[in-house]
Amino acid sequence: MVFSLSKESQAELQLFQNEIAAANPSDLLQFSANYFNQRLEQQRAFLKAREPEFRAKNIVLFPETDEPLSRPQSAQSQSRSRSSVMFKSPFVNEDPHSNVFKNGFDMDPHEQDAHQPLKEEQQHGGEKGSTPPLPMHFNAQRRTSVSGETLQPNNFDDWTPDHYKEKSEQQLERLEKSIGNNFLFNKLDSDSKRLVINCLEEKSVRNGSTIIKQGDQGDYFYVVEQGTVDFYVNDNKVNSSGPGSSFGELALMYNSPRAATVVATSDCLLWALDRLTFRKILLGSSFKKRLMYDDLLKTMPVLKSLTTYDRAKLADALDTKIYQPGETIIREGDQGENFYLIEYGAVDVSKDGQGVINKLKDHDYFGEVALLNDLPRQATVTATKRTKVATLGKSGFQRLLGPAVDVLKLNDPTRH
Ligand SMILES: Nc1ncnc2c1ncn2[C@@H]1O[C@@H]2COP(=O)(O)O[C@H]2[C@H]1O
Numbered sequence: 001m002v003f004s005l006s007k008e009s010q011a012e013l014q015l016f017q018n019e020i021a022a023a024n025p026s027d028l029l030q031f032s033a034n035y036f037n038q039r040l041e042q043q044r045a046f047l048k049a050r051e052p053e054f055r056a057k058n059i060v061l062f063p064e065t066d067e068p069l070s071r072p073q074s075a076q077s078q079s080r081s082r083s084s085v086m087f088k089s090p091f092v093n094e095d096p097h098s099n100v101f102k103n104g105f106d107m108d109p110h111e112q113d114a115h116q117p118l119k120e121e122q123q124h125g126g127e128k129g130s131t132p133p134l135p136m137h138f139n140a141q142r143r144t145s146v147s148g149e150t151l152q153p154n155n156f157d158d159w160t161p162d163h164y165k166e167k168s169e170q171q172l173e174r175l176e177k178s179i180g181n182n183f184l185f186n187k188l189d190s191d192s193k194r195l196v197i198n199c200l201e202e203k204s205v206r207n208g209s210t211i212i213k214q215g216d217q218g219d220y221f222y223v224v225e226q227g228t229v230d231f232y233v234n235d236n237k238v239n240s241s242g243p244g245s246s247f248g249e250l251a252l253m254y255n256s257p258r259a260a261t262v263v264a265t266s267d268c269l270l271w272a273l274d275r276l277t278f279r280k281i282l283l284g285s286s287f288k289k290r291l292m293y294d295d296l297l298k299t300m301p302v303l304k305s306l307t308t309y310d311r312a313k314l315a316d317a318l319d320t321k322i323y324q325p326g327e328t329i330i331r332e333g334d335q336g337e338n339f340y341l342i343e344y345g346a347v348d349v350s351k352d353g354q355g356v357i358n359k360l361k362d363h364d365y366f367g368e369v370a371l372l373n374d375l376p377r378q379a380t381v382t383a384t385k386r387t388k389v390a391t392l393g394k395s396g397f398q399r400l401l402g403p404a405v406d407v408l409k410l411n412d413p414t415r416h
């Protein structure tokens with residue numbers, strides 16, 4: 001029998017396949033569970049924000065149940081159900097998701113599932129301003145995980161719906177022009193993009209005013225539509241940026257104080273996104289790489305001197321590769337293109353005529369000698385176990401390692 005899937009289902013499956021191809025998960029079931037949980041939570045967040053609109057059309061998205069999901073729970077039952085939705089992987093280090101959510105971000109466990117991988121653009125949104133079509137047999141309240149607790153609508157109790165305001169056609173047009181192609185939005189599916197756009201708040205800022213003060217708590221993430229801003233760290237100007245750029249993500253990502261002061265250097269038109277929407281929607285998509293690599297970069301001794309900002313920029317430029325035992329990663333004499341950070345695994349470093357001269361493992365690095373000295377590869381590097389590496393291209397190596405380059409030079413194994 002031949003099954004014919006709807007276009008929507010085919011698109012969904014294609015996106016899912018893309019995610020698998022990109023992440024190459026070692027634990028496929030874990031990955032799939034997290035992925036679809038995330039999809040469902042996104043859909044729910046989107047619908048929750050638009051609930052009044054649906055109600056006006058007599059569509060009940062979140063019907064009352066006999067056993068209200070929002071009832072207060074005993075501490076014991078809470079902790080039981082929380083742990084059951086965490087989808088703990090038996091492969092810990094090898095699960096790409098375990099790195100994303102190893103509590104390194106001080107996240108509420110309720111928030112964690114929201115940051116699993118997202119998918120590329122999906123084409124099933126309704127027209128602008130109209131109620132999006134619902135799948136047949138749609139039930140927004142449907143359970144999503146073993147206990148369902150993480151994804152219940154009441155998890156959005158702290159969601160501030162007053163931030164959600166349908167944008168006018170004119171505002172949408174402006175947004176599309178100024179930030180529609182921004183990397184922040186490229187990775188969002190149409191529902192999430194719409195949700196984020198409708199949660200943006202327009203802010204006009206006068207030339208010379210301070211938008212963010214270093215050390216303050218983070219409340220909003222900003223995208224610049226018009227104007228320019230300067231960034232100061234400890235009163236030293238470190239950066240400036242203009243239309244289409246964004247700032248203010250670090251404090252929201254890491255729950256840390258603002259890392260810089262941001263001052264308008266002309267009259268500015270900004271779009272501000274509240275912390276919770278940022279964390280629920282943007283963090284797991286647009287900033288996915290930062291989450292993925294944060295643990296690795298924070299624990300690598302050679303990168304100790306980098307600031308949070310440096311690490312974030314570095315993470316943006318990294319890619320993941322997995323090598324099987326016996327696979328050659330670098331061949332002696334070749335031209336150097338990448339620098340490698342070992343997330344987990346083991347490699348042998350060998351030289352023609354000398355055999356194995358070094359062994360490297362988790363959180364070590366290699367491939368720097370050719371890039372630092374503009375030389376051919378000085379040794380062959382071969383995986384001896386399944387090895388996951390983060391790679392950094394030559395131009396990123398030269399731009400993004402900052403003070404870590406001095407440490408690499410000092411430790412150059414060919415120096416003596
Ligand atoms: N060199 C820099 N160091 C720290 N923050 C910077 C730098 N350049 C730009 N920024 C931005 O300034 C923002 C200040 O607030 P956040 O720390 O939330 O996020 C910060 C970054 O988005």
Ligand SMILES: Nc1ncnc2c1ncn2[C@@H]1O[C@@H]2COP(=O)(O)O[C@H]2[C@H]1O
Binds near residue numbers: 357367369378381
């Ligand atoms: N003793 C060593 N001699 C040369 N390369 C080494 C040695 N130990 C580790 N390596 C790594 O092996 C890598 C091979 O490629 P590169 O020469 O770019 O950079 C080299 C170093 O990162």
